[in-house]
Amino acid sequence: MMQKLCVIILWVLLMPLSLGAQTLRERMAAHVSFLASDSLQGRGLGTRGKTLARDYVVNAFVDAGLMPFHGQWLQPFGFKVSLVQVSGHNVMGYLPGTDSTLCHEWVVVGAHYDHLGLEVDSDDGTYFPGADDNASGVAMLIETARHLSMNRHRLKRGVIFVAFDAEEIGLRGSSYFVAHPPVPLSSVKVMFSCDMVGMYAKNKGVHLKGIEALAQGDPLAGALAQSHSLTVLNRGFRYEKHTDTDPFGRKGIPAVHLFTGTVSPYHQPGDQAHLLDYDGMVLLNEYFRELVLQLSEASVLTPSDAFVAWQASSTRPKNFSWGLMLTAGEGHHVYDNRYYRANSVPVGSVGGYVQMNLSSHVQLQSELLYDFSGSDHPGGVFRRHSVTVPMSVKLTTGVSSFDSPQLFVLGGPWGRYHFGGDDARFSNVSSMAQYEWGLSYGVGLSVWRLQAGWVCRRAISPLFYWDGDAVRDVSNRVFLGWQF
Numbered sequence: 001m002m003q004k005l006c007v008i009i010l011w012v013l014l015m016p017l018s019l020g021a022q023t024l025r026e027r028m029a030a031h032v033s034f035l036a037s038d039s040l041q042g043r044g045l046g047t048r049g050k051t052l053a054r055d056y057v058v059n060a061f062v063d064a065g066l067m068p069f070h071g072q073w074l075q076p077f078g079f080k081v082s083l084v085q086v087s088g089h090n091v092m093g094y095l096p097g098t099d100s101t102l103c104h105e106w107v108v109v110g111a112h113y114d115h116l117g118l119e120v121d122s123d124d125g126t127y128f129p130g131a132d133d134n135a136s137g138v139a140m141l142i143e144t145a146r147h148l149s150m151n152r153h154r155l156k157r158g159v160i161f162v163a164f165d166a167e168e169i170g171l172r173g174s175s176y177f178v179a180h181p182p183v184p185l186s187s188v189k190v191m192f193s194c195d196m197v198g199m200y201a202k203n204k205g206v207h208l209k210g211i212e213a214l215a216q217g218d219p220l221a222g223a224l225a226q227s228h229s230l231t232v233l234n235r236g237f238r239y240e241k242h243t244d245t246d247p248f249g250r251k252g253i254p255a256v257h258l259f260t261g262t263v264s265p266y267h268q269p270g271d272q273a274h275l276l277d278y279d280g281m282v283l284l285n286e287y288f289r290e291l292v293l294q295l296s297e298a299s300v301l302t303p304s305d306a307f308v309a310w311q312a313s314s315t316r317p318k319n320f321s322w323g324l325m326l327t328a329g330e331g332h333h334v335y336d337n338r339y340y341r342a343n344s345v346p347v348g349s350v351g352g353y354v355q356m357n358l359s360s361h362v363q364l365q366s367e368l369l370y371d372f373s374g375s376d377h378p379g380g381v382f383r384r385h386s387v388t389v390p391m392s393v394k395l396t397t398g399v400s401s402f403d404s405p406q407l408f409v410l411g412g413p414w415g416r417y418h419f420g421g422d423d424a425r426f427s428n429v430s431s432m433a434q435y436e437w438g439l440s441y442g443v444g445l446s447v448w449r450l451q452a453g454w455v456c457r458r459a460i461s462p463l464f465y466w467d468g469d470a471v472r473d474v475s476n477r478v479f480l481g482w483q484f
Contacts, residue, residue: 024143025282029273031060031139032198035113036131036273043130044117045169046086053113053138057091057163060142065149066093066161069182075162077176081169088114088165090173092182095148097296099156105187107296108160109144110174110244111137111194112167116267131273132264136198138163140258140285144194147289157189157296164244167195174244178251189301190214191248191255192292193240196262200280203261205231210245212237213254213307216298221291228287237307252311254303258288323484325353325367327455329477333375333382333463336470343376347475349388355483363394363408371416373473377466384421390414390440390457405447414440414457432464436473449483 022030034040034056040049058073069075075090091113097103115130129135145161160182166172174193178185200206211217212235225232239249240257248255260280265271295301303311331347351369358364371388374381392412416436438460444453455477462470 024285025278028139028143028281028285029276029278031142032131032135032276033273035135035138036129036271038127038129041125042117042127043113043115044127045081045088045114045166047117049117050114050165054089054091054163054165057113057138057142061091061093061145061161064093064142064146065152066095066145068093075177075180075182077165077173077180079166079172086166088173088176090165090177091163092160092177093145093162094158094160094182095145095152095155097156097158098153102156102296103158105157105189105301106160106183107157107292108162108188108191108248109141109194109292110162110164110177110191111141112164112173112244113138114165114168114173116168119269126269128267128269129272131271131276132198132260133196133266133271134167134194135273136196136276136281137194137258140194140197140281140288143285144289144292147285148293151293154293155296157301158183159292159296160188167244171244171246175247178247185251185253188248188253190217190295191245191253192258192288193244193255194258194288195243196264196266197258197260197284198276198278198281199260199263200284201277202263203233205233205260206284207234207259207261208232208256209234209236209259210239210249210254210256211235213239213249213256213304214295215302215304216300217254217256217295217304220294220298224287224291224294228283228290230283230287237304237310249311252303252308254307258284260284319357320354321357321483322352322354323449323482324351325369325479325481326350327369327477327479329475331373331375331473331475333377333471334474335466336472341474342382345374345376345381345383347371347373347477349477353481355394360398361396363396365392365394365410366390367392373475374421375473382421384418384463386416386418386436388414388416388457392440396446405445407443407445408451408453409441409443410453410455411439411441414438433462435461436463437461438473442479444479451479451481451483453479455479 043050043053078087112134116128119126164173211221239245239255245255245257328348330344332344333342349369349371353367355365367390369388371386374383392410394408394410396408397406440457442455457475459472
């Protein structure tokens, strides 16, 4: 095992020397072959394989002639996965701009180097090679850096090259980069994410989603595509939210996804290096590196009016949200003047909810539910089919997100309309109330779009009278809500 590890490390260190005399196609194939090899076992979170991939990118950046920020190639960060603290590392390098004014502006070119690692339920060491996702993007990143370094005299703006870590578990690396940028974020004029770029021919072209967010981007990209005989499929001004463009786009930076589709064995063990279209990757790299060069030379780079308007509307605070609500638990009836209660039966409800955010700590939530309630009486099981409308005030510890779960308490009135059920056996019961009302109270936890917790619904109005005694409904339920 130690001998094999030494061979791999030696390969990482000597690979740049062997790549120098190769063609562009051979170099890109070599990058992908190493990153997707069984020695790296899918570049999974916290594995030696991902560390080797990281070191490979560092050596490639050094060989390409990039410069490190403050003498450091790595941008370390930490995050939690469940209860486990995990470390990640972005790999960063740059080429400075040569124009006395534009050198203070930047173009960012990124690609994530992590993947899914080993198959969890596999006994034979099956792993996810991640050749297209995203060894292909890392190869595009490295070879773009190499070409621009050899043509650095043309660069008026600086170009930052960054290999993001932990993309597969929530865009952690790119999010950290945006939160802790090596240059002022306002100086970043456009960002590119090279994510899955190895299937040009099979995809019948390349997507440049978000290129129209840059006012100068689409005309230039279209003209270059024509001169390179390249087919561009999807453009538009909206950034892709499922790759590393998302954290940049959220900050109002035009962010473009370079992408040849999910036509490879996406997130499968079959995503292997020999399946990639290396001729297409060469064509795409020759196009892309010239696009970045010409954007660095442009006299001005500004967001398009369409992107600015869309960004303003999409970042406006959302006062209303809605979603699905499910509850399940036990229900029983209580008697006003008796020392016992009826036995419990399973109860539940399903429906939707609407939530209004009154502030970061106060929310108003209304639900519309089909409710299945009841109780086990001496005379038999009592059932009711109803429409229930709870109205609750929620006091929260803050606004929940993927990384920041929030606790809340809730309380408020509810009303119920009964439209069916089984009560024919209860001869000593007075007429059943068709309408019912009461109070709810409970506690819960919200994480991103999910909310879960416990709620008690206690009726105030009697449902019926049993031998002259008022009978009221009580239920204890767990609830699960999902925001659309």
